[in-house]
Amino acid sequence: MGQTVLEMIGIKKSFSGIYALSGIDFSLELGEVHALLGENGAGKSTLIKVLGGIYQPDCGAIKINGKEVNINGVPAAREAGIGIIHQEIVLVPYLTVAQNIFLGREITTKSGTVDFEKMNLKAAEMITSLGVDIHADSVVEKLTIAQQQMVEIVKAVSFNANIIVMDEPTSSLSNEEVKQLFEIVARLKEKKVSIIYISHRMEELFRISDRVTVIRDGEYVGTRNTSETNANELVAMMVGRNLESFYARNYSDLSKAETALEVKNLTCEGVFKNISFKVRKGEILGFSGLVGAGRSEIMEAIFGARKYQSGQVFLKGKEVKITEPMKAIKAGIAMVPEDRKKQGLILCNSVAFNTTLSCLHFCMNGIAISRKKCRDIIDYYAEKLRLKAASVNIDAGSLSGGNQQKVVLGKWLATKPEVLILDEPTRGVDVNAKFEIYSVINELAKDGMAIIMVSSELPEIINMCDNVCVIRGGEMAGYLSKDELGQEEIMKYAAGGIK
Ligand SMILES: Nc1ncnc2c1ncn2[C@@H]1O[C@H](COP(=O)(O)OP(=O)(O)OP(=O)(O)O)[C@@H](O)[C@H]1O
Numbered sequence: 001m002g003q004t005v006l007e008m009i010g011i012k013k014s015f016s017g018i019y020a021l022s023g024i025d026f027s028l029e030l031g032e033v034h035a036l037l038g039e040n041g042a043g044k045s046t047l048i049k050v051l052g053g054i055y056q057p058d059c060g061a062i063k064i065n066g067k068e069v070n071i072n073g074v075p076a077a078r079e080a081g082i083g084i085i086h087q088e089i090v091l092v093p094y095l096t097v098a099q100n101i102f103l104g105r106e107i108t109t110k111s112g113t114v115d116f117e118k119m120n121l122k123a124a125e126m127i128t129s130l131g132v133d134i135h136a137d138s139v140v141e142k143l144t145i146a147q148q149q150m151v152e153i154v155k156a157v158s159f160n161a162n163i164i165v166m167d168e169p170t171s172s173l174s175n176e177e178v179k180q181l182f183e184i185v186a187r188l189k190e191k192k193v194s195i196i197y198i199s200h201r202m203e204e205l206f207r208i209s210d211r212v213t214v215i216r217d218g219e220y221v222g223t224r225n226t227s228e229t230n231a232n233e234l235v236a237m238m239v240g241r242n243l244e245s246f247y248a249r250n251y252s253d254l255s256k257a258e259t260a261l262e263v264k265n266l267t268c269e270g271v272f273k274n275i276s277f278k279v280r281k282g283e284i285l286g287f288s289g290l291v292g293a294g295r296s297e298i299m300e301a302i303f304g305a306r307k308y309q310s311g312q313v314f315l316k317g318k319e320v321k322i323t324e325p326m327k328a329i330k331a332g333i334a335m336v337p338e339d340r341k342k343q344g345l346i347l348c349n350s351v352a353f354n355t356t357l358s359c360l361h362f363c364m365n366g367i368a369i370s371r372k373k374c375r376d377i378i379d380y381y382a383e384k385l386r387l388k389a390a391s392v393n394i395d396a397g398s399l400s401g402g403n404q405q406k407v408v409l410g411k412w413l414a415t416k417p418e419v420l421i422l423d424e425p426t427r428g429v430d431v432n433a434k435f436e437i438y439s440v441i442n443e444l445a446k447d448g449m450a451i452i453m454v455s456s457e458l459p460e461i462i463n464m465c466d467n468v469c470v471i472r473g474g475e476m477a478g479y480l481s482k483d484e485l486g487q488e489e490i491m492k493y494a495a496g497g498i499k
């Protein structure tokens with residue numbers, strides 16, 4: 001073993017009397033990538049926030065290079081060489097990259113004014129040294145999420161951090177962007193920076209980590225050398241049991257099923273072109289393709305959240321003109337968007353409120369809202385999706401990232417739409433919850449709901465869908481039925497092997 005740069009010993013942290021961490025041990029070696037794994041709500045982000053000085057632990061000790069330190073705030077964490085890229089991006093959107101990097105420690109000229117030129121130069125230097133391709137004077141809100149994350153990394157490095165934490169850095173990145181991130185991780189490793197890496201994507205952990213520590217329900221479960229473990233062992237450690245059947249699809253005969261939604265020649269100039277497909281009642285129609293192929297944009301257009309120039313949309317054979325999401329919802333279409341945080345939750349309201357927000361019509365008793373009906377709906381989805389929340393009355397904002405996503409999903413499922421569009425339904429949720437979400441989707445299809453599932457995860461497309469549309473460069477590159485489905489077939493169409 002090398003040199004230990006960080007030790008967290010017996011860390012406990014509670015919120016209103018409930019333990020989020022009940023005695024976690026964690027250690028980090030010089031220059032290693034140490035993955036932190038655990039289900040949604042296990043306590044990963046909380047542990048990281050303790051390390052970053054955002055939360056004070058109830059007890060426990062933190063040692064850096066063998067010396068106990070008191071991290072009583074964000075500046076103290078910085079001082080100790082800790083840089084954190086949080087699950088939620090915290091850059092100031094309307095400032096430039098350089099301004100964000102130097103926020104609070106702006107470089108000034110002799111006369112005391114901010115020296116923008118020098119800041120841009122310095123920032124550009126740091127950006128290049130990590131091999132990132134971003135302009136220092138770009139305004140942050142104009143950047144993609146991936147680029148914003150890169151800025152966060154540059155910023156962390158600029159404080160001479162020798163411990164960098166990445167909390168789910170890849171949950172909204174494309175494969176290409178993930179590759180870039182991994183190159184940066186490799187560069188940081190070369191510079192002997194130690195990295196704590198949190199992700200629900202198992203294959204990533206195997207690609208870049210040296211060790212994996214698993215926590216469950218706020219408790220330490222164990223640490224393994226990545227080269228000496230496998231996905232099954234880690235999953236079992238995470239959920240406390242073996243997960244057997246993962247995909248729960250009951251296929252039914254769709255030959256006589258009624259068409260629920262039909263799209264003909266939908267075109268949005270410069271974004272997608274001539275998209276035509278049908279989805280029947282009881283069918284799960286997958287949309288596969290590389291990130292950026294235009295899948296989400298097609299769904300937004302159908303849902304009325306994006307304008308299109310030509311084409312038609314039919315619901316049960318009747319043409320509909322959907323110009324805004326409210327009309328889509330009224331017509332029986334629901335969409336769980338890709339960026340659920342931005343588009344789906346009111347963080348300062350309770351979980352219960354959020355869940356029933358779009359389905360109040362199911363909660364009515366005459367003209368009054370029935371608390372019991374509300375409660376039944378909330379309890380049903382909270383249980384179905386294995387929501388981990390102290391109570392459904394707490395603010396959605398205090399849930400862990402993955403659990404917030406479950407609330408958004410529950411909220412839309414509760415509207416019982418005729419057509420349900422799911423954009424990356426399992427992104428950011430843990431394996432156990434994934435399994436639950438698949439079984440909910442399966443049940444909905446069995447009950448006759450038409451479901452469109454946009455997903456970048458090939459296994460979930462292959463194992464859940466009846467048919468799959470493959471989109472490439474905004475066009476329909478292929479249509480595969482479940483008997484033809486395989487990773488290779490899909491990738492061939494997605495990447496342009498055949499057309
Ligand atoms: N500020 C807070 N107030 C109340 N409870 C909180 C707060 N922050 C976290 N929790 C609770 O602590 C537990 C652990 O949450 P945490 O965010 O650490 O989970 P996580 O492992 O990061 O999960 P995910 O994979 O979903 O991001 C959860 O039950 C969460 O609801």
Ligand SMILES: [Mg+2]
Pocket residue numbers: 044045046087167400401402
């Ligand atoms: Mg988290």
